[in-house]
Amino acid sequence: xxxxxxxxxxxxxxxxxxxxxxxxxxxxxxxxxxxxxxxxxxxxxxxxxxxxxxxxxxxxxxxxxxxxxxxxxxxxxxxxxxxxxxxxxxxxxxxxxxxxxxxxxxxxxxxxxxxxxxxxxxxxxxxxxxxxxxxxxxxxxxxxxxxxxxxx
Amino acid sequence: xxxxxxxxxxxxxxxxxxxxxxxxxxxxxxxxxxxxxxxxxxxxxxxxxxxxxxxxxxxxxxxxxxxxxxxxxxxxxxxxxx
Numbered sequence: 218x219x220x221x222x223x224x225x226x227x228x229x230x231x232x233x234x235x236x237x238x239x240x241x242x243x244x245x246x247x248x249x250x251x252x253x254x255x256x257x258x259x260x261x262x263x264x265x266x267x268x269x270x271x272x273x274x275x276x277x278x279x280x281x282x283x284x285x286x287x288x289x290x291x292x293x294x295x296x297x298x299x300x301x302x303x304x305x306x307x308x309x310x311x312x313x314x315x316x317x318x319x320x321x322x323x324x325x326x327x328x329x330x331x332x333x334x335x336x337x338x339x340x341x342x343x344x345x346x347x348x349x350x351x352x353x354x355x356x357x358x359x360x361x362x363x364x365x366x367x368x369x
Numbered sequence: 370x371x372x373x374x375x376x377x378x379x380x381x382x383x384x385x386x387x388x389x390x391x392x393x394x395x396x397x398x399x400x401x402x403x404x405x406x407x408x409x410x411x412x413x414x415x416x417x418x419x420x421x422x423x424x425x426x427x428x429x430x431x432x433x434x435x436x437x438x439x440x441x442x443x444x445x446x447x448x449x450x451x
Binding site: 271356 | 391
């Protein structure tokens with residue numbers, strides 16, 4: 218009886234995870250692709266990052282943590298990227314290819330994902346003022362780049 | 370142009386269509402998560418068993434050797450004779 222219930226519980230949780238991935242994977246993969254500065258069509262590093270972050274979120278959920286899975290996966294993605302940022306210094310044709318990995322992280326977390334600066338700083342181990350400064354610099358660099366692109 | 374407007378412009382720049390997601394992503398991630406969890410559990414159990422064995426071995430040795438007792442005197446004081 219007990220075993221039966223755990224099995225059905227596990228199946229329900231697996232279905233829940235599948236639903237979550239079906240709903241959120243597109244946006245998360247977009248975030249990962251922005252971070253690694255790959256293109257929409259060819260993004261093997263972003264897919265690997267997302268698969269690792271999703272696997273971790275799945276394992277943590279199975280252990281019974283009751284956090285928002287989206288935030289959990291996104292933060293895991295950001296941290297994994299921050300750890301391997303040296304590999305992604307040069308862009309691979311993405312929109313943010315001209316920025317440094319830290320600038321990309323801050324820009325994506327604060328502007329695209331709308332994470333509060335304080336929270337992003339805590340996640341990345343940066344003071345809030347620095348997050349704000351990096352964000353402003355990244356915005357300025359993006360604007361100067363697109364401005365030049367439009368003028369050319 | 371205010372900072373807010375600049376940020377909005379960059380936000381629009383980032384808001385491109387999402388890339389296509391591979392179909393087996395959820396299944397692969399779930400399998401990987403399961404594997405990681407199982408590995409973690411195995412490691413934890415092995416570590417716990419090793420710690421238990423070490424504690425048992427130490428108490429057996431301590432009961433046998435009684436290291437807290439002063440060792441019996443190995444030398445006798447010099448005896449000059451009566």
